[in-house]
Amino acid sequence: MANERRNEDKAVAAGHIAGPGLLPIVLQVNGEDHDLMVEPRTTLAEALRGPLGLTGTKIACNHGVCSACTVWLDDLAVASCSVLAIEVGERRITTIEGLAGQEHLHPVQEAFIAHDAIQCGFCTPGLVMSCAALLARNPHPDRKEIETAISGHLCRCGTYPHVVQAMLALGTREEPDLE
Amino acid sequence: MNDEPPRRREQLPFGLAHLGLETVERDIPADEPPALGPNAGLRQIGKNAPRWDARAKVTGAARYTVDVALPGMLHAAVLRSPWPHAxxxxxxxxxxxAAPGVHAALGVAEPLVSGKPIVLRYVGQPVAAVAAETPALAQAALQLIDVRYEPLPFVTDPDRARQADAPAVYQKPELDKVPSAGLPASAAVYPLSGNVLGPENRNSRGDVAAGFAAAAVVVDGMYRTQVQTHCCMEPHAIVASWHEDGLDVWMSTQFTAGVRVQLARHFGLPLSRVRVQVQAMGGGFGSKSQMGLYGRTAASLSRLARAPVRLVYRRDEEQMDSGNRPSSAQHLRIGARSDGTLTAISLHSHGSAGIAFGAAPGGIASALYPCPNMESLHYDVFTHAGPSCAMRGPGNTQGAFALEQSIDELAEKLALDPVVLRDRIDPSPVHREERRLGAERIGWSQRRAPASDPGPLKRGVGMAQSLWPANVQLNTACEVRLWRDGSVEVLSSVQDIGTGVGTVLAQVVAEELGLEPAAIRVRIGDTEFPSGPPSYGSRTTASITPPARTAAWRVKEALFRTIASAWQVDAQTLIIQDGAIQVRNDPHRRISWREAAAALRTDRISATAGRADDYAGFRHRSGDAAIALNDLGGAQFAEVEVDTESGVIRVLRVVAVHDCGRPINPRQIESQVQGGVLMGVSYALMEERILDSNTGWMLNPNFIDYKLLGAQDAPDIEVVLLENYQGFSASDAYGISEPANIATAAAIANAVYNAIGVRIRSLPMTPAAVLQALGMVPGGRH
Structure with a gap:
């Protein structure tokens, strides 16, 4: 025990171990830099919901299984309950609050409303983030691809059929005229 | 006192819309609105208005209880028993x-009989709680609580608990303190022998022995169902804030008004000084109906700390200590004549709700198919396990698994098609139509003999029926306000737990006032508004939509009187058309809604209506609760594919045919039926709480090892919704949640039998259970 503590003290002194107290970090969230103090053990989900007040990101299982806490790190959809805030570094974080502008909704959000892909709504922000990420890399996903993209999400109300329907409708919508 | 309120005669639509409607004459209270025509002629009701809170939910703006943060708020943590019995x-x-950042600490375990020692009866039972400035400080402080336990012998397996030498969970004098998972009766009214309480004998009738003697055919089966946990995505959560005037609470609850009553009673406060609010609510399924020990704990900590306190359960706490669906072991025997006529039903059941009671498998076996001779004896088995509570279709979901498989087995013995047998023994014309439609959509006529596929992948089709009482909460009120600028609000303490009742309220009010649902401001989930119903038992829509329509109609009548007086016409001649008020057949006497509202004498007018009795009366009433004359039904048809080498069952397709009176928002109903089916598939194939019988600990208190159905496991679901007019209330709408869940596991089990020719009588039907049933691996209960 004493040896461990001595080793830990040495490691802290040498800069090998951060914390356990508060550390200053900068998170780039939805296009803005935020300075905040977090403990090393603080997850990204906790940092977003707590000090940053971005409560659209939900914590349901807190062990990386249900995907309710899905946000984007750069273009990658991740479970923010399983990422430490201090390891995000300079990657861009996009949360449900930053997915669309103030005026307009993201097409996935529109489609969720149109197809009632929502019940209690607690898992919905995470599902929207995964579906929007899918659409960004694959504008015309088929049923299998949609089901795979949301396979990590748990929804106890059972919105999966309407989520799939909403995404299929988006995938077959007319493309905007690029000319 | 003896002034009966005046009544009048009304002709109301009656029957199934797709088969052609008749009318029924009812004597209705004079202060209820005129008859509402069928949906086909309406502008808002029966249409798919977008969910009222959809935008807030897809943007993350919706505020759940876990998102509520008050200035100076503390965070609570709960110390839980590591022993199943101590x-x-x-x-x-x-x-x-005294720890840094800690503002309050209190013990929360109490003796059942005052003066006796405190006994803990399951792993995870709350012992003490603290409130601190951060969740981490609260968690750390728990480790500074010095508790001495004296571990006692325990039993977690219900079969073992029934044995005479099993450690006893309760002593007789403690019975009236045992929590109820079912009807709110006291356990003390039943005999207790060891851990076995009962029998409860509510549905017995006739002479069962004579009935079996008259039977040409008898089926006899033992059915077992597992413990399922609710798995709400939003955990149990409360923010409690004491202040000089009373207690404010934000709670993820299915019943704001009920929790207010419980808090007021517990803390000795007047109802007027307790306020319970919930905005968005992340799922309940029966587990968030009460104040609960967690609610009391948070409020007590807030009073002690003189600060707001938030208590949010972790997922493992959810799994161990937020309720569950009780297990069941059902011995069901059914006798019938050779033409299918039922002569006797005998159901002897044991169920375990852990330390709670009320694990009976519902009334479905005694109510779905009339039979003159019925014996229904239920025994609760106490175990050292977390208490059950109501869960979507409580009782009947377990009961349907046994009953609907037995009926199929009976059909096979009688060489009858399962649908044909049900046509003979089920007198309900609505059920008959549901079976007909479901059979047509699933392709029932193509159904083959059991185990027809020669290869290892075997397909099968099966069906089962739901039954659920059409519950109504009589203590239900709704207010509609019209402001002088024409804006309209609908207000009630009713909460939207994901069913979309807010949308439904906006549609009903909009219909009556000739407006669009989006123009109605929905203000619900706050006990400052008139008391709404609970969101459980499939009673919310049935309870709240009639008073919502009545209140809107009364506001409209008041506005009409104002305009009629200004125009010097009879108010009876006024109508609303295309967003304007006009004299019938006189388009020149016409005024827009806003102009009309501007003529009001005061800034706003308002009407509050209560839930009138159903126009044709109720079948049963008790306190605030009543049951409508006709039950809610539903027939579900499932197609499965069983891999007989791996044991994996895939549910390919479900056709769910349901009735809920007048549908208000068909798409929201479709959402809810899909959800009920998916919860049923998950119950049938995957979910099971597993307790370690050596330690009493739950082995899968998470979402990794406790398997929930995901998108890739979901079958194609076709929802067929009947418009079933009964002329029962101002809205004639009833509930859907429970019936959507009750039949699913039984329909899948019948389909599995059709696929492999072996009946699986135990849930969940995991790959191991399938392989055991096929005799390919040893073990199992089949």
Missing amino acids: RLRSIDLSRAA
Whole structure:
């Protein structure tokens, strides 16, 4: 025990171990830099919901299984309950609050409303983030691809059929005229 | 006193819309609105208005209880028993209370009989709680609580608990303190022998022995169902804030008004000084209906700390200590004549709700198919396990698994098609139509003999029926306000737990006032508004939509009187058309809604209506609760594919045919039926709480090892919704949640039998259970 503590003290002194107290970090969230103090053990989900007040990101299982806490790190959809805030570094974080502008909704959000892909709504922000990420890399996903993209999400109300329907409708919508 | 309110005669639509409607004459209270025509002629009701809170939910703006943060708010954590059975020798909170950042600490375990020692009866039972400035400080402080336990012998397996030498969970004098998972009766009215309580004998009738003697055919089966946990995505959560005027609570609850009553009683406050609010609510399924120990704990901590306190369960706490669906072991025998006529039903059941009671498998076996001779004896088995509570279709979901498989087995013995047998023994014309439609959509006529596929992948089709009482909460009120600028609000303490009742309220009010649902401001989930119904038992829509329509109609009548007086016409001649008020057949006497509202004498007018009795009366009433004359039904048809080498069952397709009176928002109903089916598939194939019988600990208190159905496991679901007019209320709408869930596991089990020719009588039907049933691996209960 004493040896461990001595080793830990040495490691802290040498800069090998951060914390356990508060550390200053900068998170780039939805296009803005935020300075905040977090403990090393603080997850990204906790940092977003707590000090940053971005409560659209939900914590349901807190062990990386249900995907309710899905946000984007750069273009990658991740479970923010399983990422430490201090390891995000300079990657861009996009949360449900930053997915669309103030005026307009993201097409996935529109489609969720149109197809009632929502019940209690607690898992919905995470599902929207995964579906929007899918659409960004694959504008015309088929049923299998949609089901795979949301396979990590748990929804106890059972919105999966309407989520799939909403995404299929988006995938077959007319493309905007690029000319 | 003896002034009966005046009544009048009304002709109301009656029957199934797709088969052609008749009318029924009812004597209705004079202060209820005129008859509402069928949906086909309406502008808002029966249409798919977008969910009222959809935008807030897809943007993350919706505010759930876990998102509520008040200035100076503290965070609570709960110390839980590590022992399944122990005497609490001593507890010392002083070090925890003095820890940095800690503002309050209290013991929460109490003796069942005052003066007796505190006994803990399951792993995870709350012992003490603290409130601190951060969740981490609260968690750390728990470790400073000095508790001395005296571990006692325990039993977690219901079969073992029934044995005479099993450690006893309760002593007789403690029975009236046992929590109820079912009807709110006291356990003390039943005999207790060891851990076995009962029998409860509510549905027996006739002479069962004579009935079996008259039977040409008898089926006899033992059915077992597992413990399922609710798995709400939003955990149990409360923010409690004491202040000089009383208590404010934000709670993830299915019943704001009920929790207010419980808090007021517990803390000795007037109802007027307790306010319970919930905005968005992340799922309940029966587990968030009560104040609960967690609710009391948060409020007590807030009073002690003189600060707001938030208590949010972790997922493992959810799994161990937020309720569950009780297990069942059902011995069901059914006798019938050779033409299918039922002569006797005998159901002897044992169920375990852990330390709670009320694990009976519902009334479906005694109510779905009339039979003159019925014996229904139920025994609760106490175990050292977390208490059950109501869960979507409580009782009947377990009961349907046994009953609907037995009926199929009976059909096979009688060489009858399962649908044909049900046509003979089920007198309900609505059920008959549901079976007909479901059979047509699933392709029932193509159904083959059991185990027809020669290869290892075997397909099968099966069906089962739901039954659920059409519940109504009589203590239900709704207010509609019209402001002088034409804006309209609908207000009630009713909460939207994901069913979309807010949308439904906006549609009903909009219909009556000739407006669009989006123009109605929905203000619900707050006990400052008229008391709404609970969101459980499939009673919300049935309870709240009639008073919502009545209140809107009364506001409209008041506005009409104002305009009629200004125009010097009879108010009876006024109508609303295309967003304007006009004299019938006189388009020149016409005024827009806003102009009309501007003529009001005061800034706003308002009407509050209560839930009138159903126009044709109720079948049963008790306190605030009543049951409508006709039950809610539903027939579900499932197609499965069983891999007989791996044991994996895939549910390919479900056709769910349901009735809920007048549908208000068909798409929201479709969402809810899909959800009920998916919860049923998950129950049938995957979910099971597993307790370690050596330690009493739950082995899968998470979402990794407790398997929930995901998108890739979901079948194609076709929802067929009947418009079933009964002329029962101002809205004629009833509920859907429970019936959507009740039949699913039974329909899948019948389909599995059709696929493999072996009946699986135990849930969940995991790959191991399938391989055992096929005799390919040893073990199992089949």
